[in-house]
Amino acid sequence: MGDPAGISPELTARGVMDTDVRAAARLIVIGDARILDEGARVAGLALDTQTVRTETDALAAASGERPVLVDLGHLALEDVRRGEATLAGGTFATENFRRALAMAKAGTVEAVCFTPFNKAANRQAYPGYDDENRFVCDVIGWQGSAREFNVLESIWNARVTSHIPLSAVASTITKDLILHELELTGQCLRQAGIAKPRVAVAALNPHAGDGGNFGREEIEVIEPAVEAAKAKGFDVVGPYPADTVYLRAPKEGCHAVLTMYHDQGQIAMKLMGFDRGVTMLGGLPFPICTPAHGTAYDIAGKGIANIGATRAALLLAARMAERARVGADAAA
Structure with a gap:
C-alpha cells in the first residue's frame, strides 16, 4: 500500500478485487487493515481478503484464491491527514515497501507492486529518498543497474x-x-x-x-x-x-x-x-511495477480514482514474474 493520504488506499482496494488481477496472480497486500477498509469504503467495495499478522503466515495462506493482507497495524485512520504529505504517511508507505522488497529479495514472492507514493512524505521518513530506485537499491543492497521505464500497451x-x-x-x-x-x-x-x-x-x-x-x-x-x-x-x-x-x-x-x-x-x-501508464523498475532481480501517475491528493476520498494504471501495473508484474518462472524452469 502506498501513501495513505491520497488515492492509494482506494486503488489498493480496487486492485485486490479486480477479476483480471485475481486471475493473474496470488496477491499479498502489505499495509494496515484500517487503511485498506477505508479505501474499500471510498471505492464502494466489499473486500474479500484474508487477514494475517506476519509475512510467514501470508505465504502459508497465499495458496488459496483470496488475496491475503498482512496487517501491520501501524497507522490509525485518525493519523491520516488526507491530501497532505506527512511523516506518518511516509513511514507507512516506506515500511510497507521495505517489507515487500524483503520478501522479493528472499525469493518468497516473485514481483512487487505499489500504489502511488508521495516523495515528499517518503523523504520525511527516509532522509535522502531521491526516488524509488534509490530506495530499492538501498534496501536490497543492489549494486547493479536500475532504471525506470514507462509502459503503455x-x-x-x-x-x-x-x-x-x-x-x-x-x-x-x-x-x-x-x-x-x-x-x-x-x-x-x-x-x-x-x-x-x-x-x-x-x-x-x-x-x-x-x-x-x-x-x-x-x-x-x-x-x-x-x-x-x-x-x-x-x-x-x-x-x-x-x-x-x-x-x-x-x-x-x-x-x-x-x-x-x-x-x-x-x-x-x-x-x-x-x-493506463505503468512505471516499471528494470534491471533489478525481480520486477517492480506501479501506476505512472501520482497520489492525486485533489481527488482523495471521492471514490473516483481510475483503476486502469494500477490494473495494468499488477498485470505487467504478474506477466513478467510468470515469464521469469518459466525461464527458470526451462534452465533447470
Missing part, C-alpha cells in the same frame, strides 16, 4: 538520465551510458515477452541538432552510441528529433523510445495514456 519509454536537473543532462550523457541503457532496455523488453525488441532513440537538441547548428551531442555522442549498438546486433534506429520520435516509432515497428532525459518521454507518455 504498445510503447515503452526508457531514459538515459532521470531525476537530475535539466542543466546537467548534456554533460551526463555519454556514448557508453546510452549504449548501456539500450542494452538494459532490450533486456527488460524481452523479460516482458517481446522477443525481438526494436528501439528508437531520441535526439537531445531541437531538430536533432540540425547538423551541429543547435548542438553537437547528436554527432559526437548519440549517433556513435546508436552505431555501436547496431554493431552489437541491437535493432536500433535514430536519433530522431524528440518532437516527432513518438510519431515515428510506432510506424517503424519500435517497441520503445530511449529518451535523453525525464520529461522528454514522460510528457509524451502521459498525454498518450495517463490513466
Whole structure:
C-alpha cells in the first residue's frame, strides 16, 4: 500500500478485487487493515481478503484464491491527514515497501507492486529518498543497474538520465551510458515477452541538432552510441528529433523510445495514456511495477480514482514474474 493520504488506499482496494488481477496472480497486500477498509469504503467495495499478522503466515495462506493482507497495524485512520504529505504517511508507505522488497529479495514472492507514493512524505521518513530506485537499491543492497521505464500497451519509454536537473543532462550523457541503457532496455523488453525488441532513440537538441547548428551531442555522442549498438546486433534506429520520435516509432515497428532525459518521454507518455501508464523498475532481480501517475491528493476520498494504471501495473508484474518462472524452469 502506498501513501495513505491520497488515492492509494482506494486503488489498493480496487486492485485486490479486480477479476483480471485475481486471475493473474496470488496477491499479498502489505499495509494496515484500517487503511485498506477505508479505501474499500471510498471505492464502494466489499473486500474479500484474508487477514494475517506476519509475512510467514501470508505465504502459508497465499495458496488459496483470496488475496491475503498482512496487517501491520501501524497507522490509525485518525493519523491520516488526507491530501497532505506527512511523516506518518511516509513511514507507512516506506515500511510497507521495505517489507515487500524483503520478501522479493528472499525469493518468497516473485514481483512487487505499489500504489502511488508521495516523495515528499517518503523523504520525511527516509532522509535522502531521491526516488524509488534509490530506495530499492538501498534496501536490497543492489549494486547493479536500475532504471525506470514507462509502459503503455504498445510503447515503452526508457531514459538515459532521470531525476537530475535539466542543466546537467548534456554533460551526463555519454556514448557508453546510452549504449548501456539500450542494452538494459532490450533486456527488460524481452523479460516482458517481446522477443525481438526494436528501439528508437531520441535526439537531445531541437531538430536533432540540425547538423551541429543547435548542438553537437547528436554527432559526437548519440549517433556513435546508436552505431555501436547496431554493431552489437541491437535493432536500433535514430536519433530522431524528440518532437516527432513518438510519431515515428510506432510506424517503424519500435517497441520503445530511449529518451535523453525525464520529461522528454514522460510528457509524451502521459498525454498518450495517463490513466493506463505503468512505471516499471528494470534491471533489478525481480520486477517492480506501479501506476505512472501520482497520489492525486485533489481527488482523495471521492471514490473516483481510475483503476486502469494500477490494473495494468499488477498485470505487467504478474506477466513478467510468470515469464521469469518459466525461464527458470526451462534452465533447470
